[in-house]
Amino acid sequence: xxxxxxxxxxxxxxxxxxxxxxxxxxxxxxxxxxxxxxxxxxxxxxxxxxxxxxxxxxxxxxxxxxxxxxxxxxxxxxxxxxxxxxxxxxxxxxxxxxxxxxxxxxxxxxxxxxxxxxxxxxxxxxxxxxxxxxxxxxxxxxxxxxxxxxxxxxxxxxxxxxxxxxxxxxxxxxxxxxxxxxxxxxxxxxxxxxxxxxxxxxxxxxxxxxxxxxxxxxxxxxxxxxxxxxxxx
Numbered sequence: 001x002x003x004x005x006x007x008x009x010x011x012x013x014x015x016x017x018x019x020x021x022x023x024x025x026x027x028x029x030x031x032x033x034x035x036x037x038x039x040x041x042x043x044x045x046x047x048x049x050x051x052x053x054x055x056x057x058x059x060x061x062x063x064x065x066x067x068x069x070x071x072x073x074x075x076x077x078x079x080x081x082x083x084x085x086x087x088x089x090x091x092x093x094x095x096x097x098x099x100x101x102x103x104x105x106x107x108x109x110x111x112x113x114x115x116x117x118x119x120x121x122x123x124x125x126x127x128x129x130x131x132x133x134x135x136x137x138x139x140x141x142x143x144x145x146x147x148x149x150x151x152x153x154x155x156x157x158x159x160x161x162x163x164x165x166x167x168x169x170x171x172x173x174x175x176x177x178x179x180x181x182x183x184x185x186x187x188x189x190x191x192x193x194x195x196x197x198x199x200x201x202x203x204x205x206x207x208x209x210x211x212x213x214x215x216x217x218x219x220x221x222x223x224x225x226x227x228x229x230x231x232x233x
Contacts, residue, residue, distance in 0.1 A: 006039055007183055009095050010060040017153060018099050021141055022107065029054050029110040033103070037061045045071065046102040048109045053123075056106040060098050064179040065172070068097050076101075076135065082156035082164075088175060090167050091182040092160070092210050096152040100138045108133030151209050159202040159209075166203055170196065186212025 015033050031054035039061055045068075049055040065088050069078055078085055081101070083093035108130030112123060125133060142155040151160055170178065174195060181191055191211055193199060199207070208214065 005063060006037075006061050007064045007179065008035070008037075008061050009091065009183060010035055010058065010098055014095070014099055014150075014152075015058070015103060017148065018103055019107075021146070022104075022137065026111065027107060029112075030107065031055055033058065035060050039063070042066055042068075045098060046106040048106050053110050056103070056110075058098060058103060058106070062094070064091075064176055066094060068094060071097070071101070073131065079156070079161075082151075082160050084164055084168060087168070090163070091179045092152055096156075099152060100141070101134050104134035104137050105130045149209055149212065151206065157206070159206040162200070162202040163206050166196065166199070182210055185210065190214075 012033075012035065015035070019027055019030065019033070034055065034057045036057050036059050038059055040059055042062055045059050047057050047059075049057070067087060067089050068081075068083070069086070069089075072078065078089070078093070081089075081093045081096045083089040083097075089097075108125050111125040111129070111133060146153050148154070151157065167175070167178075178196065181187075181193075190213060193207060
């Protein structure tokens, strides 16, 4: 990735975590999942190689300021991914959507539904079936808490939802800085979040989780904000 105006939201390990949660019989056709550095101006987030139906490409290198609201469609809402109804999505919401909607959607297209159908498009799941596959499996996976420190592998918690007012009050520069901090996780040193104050206890818990650190550096005098939990990614 050479374009400084784009950032990478996913890693191969992120993809593997999701695939490992899916029953083996539903992912037998997956030969490879590629993370492309082509952005296509956010017009496309994923695709399947038509011939063979064994390779998935995710276009996960996107602008740091992005909203995926127009991808939601009927029956889904931004809150399901930890995003606001309007405006720029936080980086954790973008990552959750790419993993638990786009990736699952493309996996849906690999499902053989008409073995005797004529042509690849007839044999494998259509667009509507792929959407159903992604939605049903995301909700199935999120129905049971998953033991993983990265918040995107579970549905949004109260702490994450509580981050939205903070996110919405940040200016463009603060949001850009926070995006880069989150996408650089896990951090070896304690990140300084003083520029994003005030942070309540819930926001601190969530930021420790999403940044993959044990403690945060903030300038707060509130003793209630000094609780520490161990979080590693």
